[in-house]
Amino acid sequence: MNTDDRAAGPGRRAATSTSRRPTPTAVLGMLVPLLTVGALVLVQPDTVPDLTRDPASTSLTRTTIVCPSAVPDAETVAVANADPEVAGQLELDDDGEVLDIGAGEVPDTDSDAPLVIRGADDLAPGLLAGRTGPAAATACVSPQPEAWFTSVGAGAEHRSVLELVNPDGGPAVADITVMGPDGLLDVPALRGVTVRGHRTERLDLADVVPSRDDLSLHVQVTRGRLASSVLDTVEDLGTDEVAREWLASQAEPASTSYLLGLGAGKGDRVLAVANPSDDEVRVEIRLVAARSEFAPAGIEELTVAPGATATVDLSKVLASKAARDALGVRIDATGQVTSTIRTLVDGDVTHAVAGLQLTDRSAAVVPTGTKRIVLAGITRVGEATVVMRTSSGKLLEPEVVDLDVGAAARIRLPAKATYVEVQLARTTAVGNIELGSRGLAVLPLEPLVLSGQIADVRPALQ
Incomplete structure (x- = not known):
C-alpha cells in the first residue's frame, strides 16, 4: 500500500485530478461583452449636421x-x-x-x-x-430692430427728444436703455414703450430722465417695427440762441471707429463714448488727416466704466496747429463702444457719428450748395468713383479718387448735385458728407439696400 492510499483511510477514495472544459454558455457569457465593446469602438457616431443657414x-x-x-x-x-x-x-x-x-x-x-x-x-x-x-439735415431711415444714439442731452442747455415712428397698422413696442456717466440708469418709463399703429411717440429726455451729463441710448424694438430718430437742441441760456440738429444713430458698437466731419472754425467739440458691456473699456484717440493718422499731444487715454458714457473735450486739441488739417477722429477701444463728436460753432450744432465700413455702393440725398465727401478707414489700395445727379436727373461728370491705406480723402462736390453715390473698388472705407461752407450738417453715407433677406426657417429636431 502506498502512502497516498493510507492517507485516504478505509472506505475513501483518493481524489483524482481531472481537466474541465468550459460550457458553451460560459463561452458566450465572456464573448458577448467583449464583442459589444469592440463593436462600440468600431462604430463611428453620426456627425451632427450644422442646421444653421445664412439668410x-x-x-x-x-x-x-x-x-x-x-x-x-x-x-x-x-x-x-x-x-x-x-x-x-x-x-x-x-x-x-x-x-x-x-x-x-x-x-x-x-x-x-x-x-x-x-x-x-x-x-x-x-x-x-x-x-x-439751411442749417440742419438728416437721412431718412428704414425701421430697424435696434439703434444706438451717443451723446444725447437731458438738461436745460443740452436737450434731446427721441422720436419713435410706427409705419404699420399694429402696435410696436420698444425698450430703451440709458447709459449715464456712472453706468446704466434705471428708467422704468423707458421700458415697454408702446407706439400704436401709424402713430408717433416723442420722449423728451429732460422730462423722462433729467440730467446735466451726456447720456447715450440703446433702442431695442421687441414687437413690430419702429423708425428711431433723435432731435438734439443746444441752447445758450445767456443769449437765447437755439441750435437744433438731428443726431444720427450708430448701427452697432465697434472697437475701431471713424468719426468724420469736423467742419471748420473755432468752437466747442466734445467726444462722447458709450460702453454697453459689463467690463471697463479703455479708448485711444487719434486724429485723421489727409496723409496719416496720429496721436496728438495733450490727449490721454479715456476710460469708460461698464454701461456708462464718458466724455472728453477736444476743443483745444482740434484748434491746435497740429490738427489744422484734421478731417476726423479715430478711436480704438479694448471693447465694443459707440461714439459721437458734438460740435458747436457760431451757434450751430453738428454731430460726427461713427460710420459703417462701406464695401461697395453707398449713397445719400443732399441739398444744393456747398458739400464735401470725407473718406477714411481705407483698408487696401483702391479707388472711389463718385456718381452724381441733379434734381432733374442730369448725370454730372463722375469724380474718381485714388485711395491709400492710412490716408483720408476730402472730395468737393458740385453745388447742384442732389444725389451722390460712392462706388468703392478693391477696398473698403468709412464715409460721411459735410454740408455747408463751415460744416453746418454731417450726413452719413449709407450702403444701398438692393435686395431683401429671407431667413432659413425649418422644423426643429425633436
Whole structure:
C-alpha cells in the first residue's frame, strides 16, 4: 500500500485530478461583452449636421423709409432711387397721397410731420430720402430692430427728444436703455414703450430722465417695427440762441471707429463714448488727416466704466496747429463702444457719428450748395468713383479718387448735385458728407439696400 492510499483511510477514495472544459454558455457569457465593446469602438457616431443657414437673398419688392418731424426751415424731403432708369409713384403716409419720381430725378415734397415713404416693385431697391434745411439735415431711415444714439442731452442747455415712428397698422413696442456717466440708469418709463399703429411717440429726455451729463441710448424694438430718430437742441441760456440738429444713430458698437466731419472754425467739440458691456473699456484717440493718422499731444487715454458714457473735450486739441488739417477722429477701444463728436460753432450744432465700413455702393440725398465727401478707414489700395445727379436727373461728370491705406480723402462736390453715390473698388472705407461752407450738417453715407433677406426657417429636431 502506498502512502497516498493510507492517507485516504478505509472506505475513501483518493481524489483524482481531472481537466474541465468550459460550457458553451460560459463561452458566450465572456464573448458577448467583449464583442459589444469592440463593436462600440468600431462604430463611428453620426456627425451632427450644422442646421444653421445664412439668410437667402431675394428681390426687394417693397421698401419703407421714414423721415422724422421737421424743424423750422427744414420741411423739405427729397427722394431718389439709385437706378437712374426707373420711374413711377411713391406712396406717402397712408392717406393715398403719392409722389411722382421720373427716371433719375430727385423730387421733393414738404411735410412738417413725420413722413412715411413706400416704394414698390422697381422703385423698392435703392430707395433713399433726406430731410434738409439751411442749417440742419438728416437721412431718412428704414425701421430697424435696434439703434444706438451717443451723446444725447437731458438738461436745460443740452436737450434731446427721441422720436419713435410706427409705419404699420399694429402696435410696436420698444425698450430703451440709458447709459449715464456712472453706468446704466434705471428708467422704468423707458421700458415697454408702446407706439400704436401709424402713430408717433416723442420722449423728451429732460422730462423722462433729467440730467446735466451726456447720456447715450440703446433702442431695442421687441414687437413690430419702429423708425428711431433723435432731435438734439443746444441752447445758450445767456443769449437765447437755439441750435437744433438731428443726431444720427450708430448701427452697432465697434472697437475701431471713424468719426468724420469736423467742419471748420473755432468752437466747442466734445467726444462722447458709450460702453454697453459689463467690463471697463479703455479708448485711444487719434486724429485723421489727409496723409496719416496720429496721436496728438495733450490727449490721454479715456476710460469708460461698464454701461456708462464718458466724455472728453477736444476743443483745444482740434484748434491746435497740429490738427489744422484734421478731417476726423479715430478711436480704438479694448471693447465694443459707440461714439459721437458734438460740435458747436457760431451757434450751430453738428454731430460726427461713427460710420459703417462701406464695401461697395453707398449713397445719400443732399441739398444744393456747398458739400464735401470725407473718406477714411481705407483698408487696401483702391479707388472711389463718385456718381452724381441733379434734381432733374442730369448725370454730372463722375469724380474718381485714388485711395491709400492710412490716408483720408476730402472730395468737393458740385453745388447742384442732389444725389451722390460712392462706388468703392478693391477696398473698403468709412464715409460721411459735410454740408455747408463751415460744416453746418454731417450726413452719413449709407450702403444701398438692393435686395431683401429671407431667413432659413425649418422644423426643429425633436
